[in-house]
Amino acid sequence: MNATLHTDWRTIPVHARGAVAALGNFDGVHLGHAHLVRTLHQARPDEPLAVVTFEPHPRELFRPQDPPFRLTLPEERFSALAALGVKHVFQIRFDEAFSQMSAEQFVEDVLHQALGLRHIACGHDFAFGHRRGGNTDFLAERACELGMGFTLVPALTDTNGPYSSTRIRRLLQDGYPERAALELGRPWSVRGIVRHGDKRGRLLGFPTANIQLGRHLEPARGVYATTVRLEDGRLCRGVANIGRRPTINDGQESRLEVNLFDFDDDLYGQTLSVSLHTLLRAEKRFDGLDALKAQIAQDAMQARVILDQSSEF
Known part of the structure; x- marks a missing residue:
């Protein structure tokens, strides 16, 4: 399926508005991320499927001294999301100015007004806004008030716990690319x-x-x-x-x-x-x-x- 990348949330074309979107960093686009996207699609199967993500990863802005940690850079991430059937990738530039945006502004100005989302989904650990001031409870409440549907998706787990980018990074650093591939799905x-x-x-x-x-x-x-x-x-x-x-x-x-x-x-x-x-x-x-x-x-x-x-x- 053809997907479209949008890199300026202020200038979203009319045809891209009205989608349903999964929210997150999606580093690696692993099986847990695929579970989130597919759960959203099952909840609203007739609506265009989208993802709201950030570039650079917030950790790269806040902790630039950290060693490189990315599993996927934008091009690879976009390809992996497109392979999941995502039609629109809203890649928000995460810079100093955006990091100062309040949780309320993010939901009202970005998700509701700019992107015109009809339904949003995220995992339990999604936090957003200045100093991570918004959590999933706040998101659920504001989405309802603004007429957006909301789905909180439980993490996909196995015997080792939830699938996560952190877990996959550790497998690669320990020399187990085969095991990382099982958790990435590729x-x-x-x-x-x-x-x-x-x-x-x-x-x-x-x-x-x-x-x-x-x-x-x-x-x-x-x-x-x-x-x-x-x-x-x-x-x-x-x-x-x-x-x-x-x-x-x-x-x-x-x-x-x-x-x-x-x-x-x-x-x-x-x-x-x-x-x-x-x-x-x-x-x-x-x-x-x-x-x-x-x-x-x-x-x-x-x-x-x-x-x-x-x-x-």
Whole structure:
């Protein structure tokens, strides 16, 4: 289904008003988020389905010193929401001025007047407005007074508790991308532009596409079996390293370097989506480039075997 992204809540076109919307940050767009969206759709199946979300994530504004933590940046998040059948994504710019808006103003001016929402839904922990002054009780009361329907959606849980972005971040940082994929409903991906590297991979016989992690969470450092979605829609298999390359010891920030199997096209400047499937080994330092080259060949062989054994790729 085609979805539309709206980035200025003050200038929403008439045709996008009158939707029903789920509210939240939707970092990762995991199974819990999908449950929220589908519950709303079941409550109002005849109305256009929308999401109200924020960019940047409020934590990025209030705690800029924190390490990057995002599971999905806007483009990836939008794609995942569209795949759920969301027709309109209202992506509100969360800046200093917006953070000063009261809870009352958010409900009245944004949700009711600007977006013209007919029904809203959120989880129990949704808080909003200046200093998080609004909670779900306030939201339910004001929505009713303004003629908007309201659904408080219980969290989707399993034996480990509620599905959450925090839980998925921990799985990725601990080196369990397969378990994170089960909670996301798809493999975790890093989407980014291929930058020029130092060409060391090519010298080693394994040319790599280099992508900066940027605002993405840094998962466990090491080597992963991956699939890569190209700009033209093709899906390629490969092996990727995430880390600081201790053998070369360049001391730079962590980066993602992916070698695409049986592929030799120029990818510079293209946007790739790299999905992590299995952590093959942790990052380590080797005694020289020959030992590193031998290990990379072994990693590639292992990744091919793992990807061949899966029916998904």
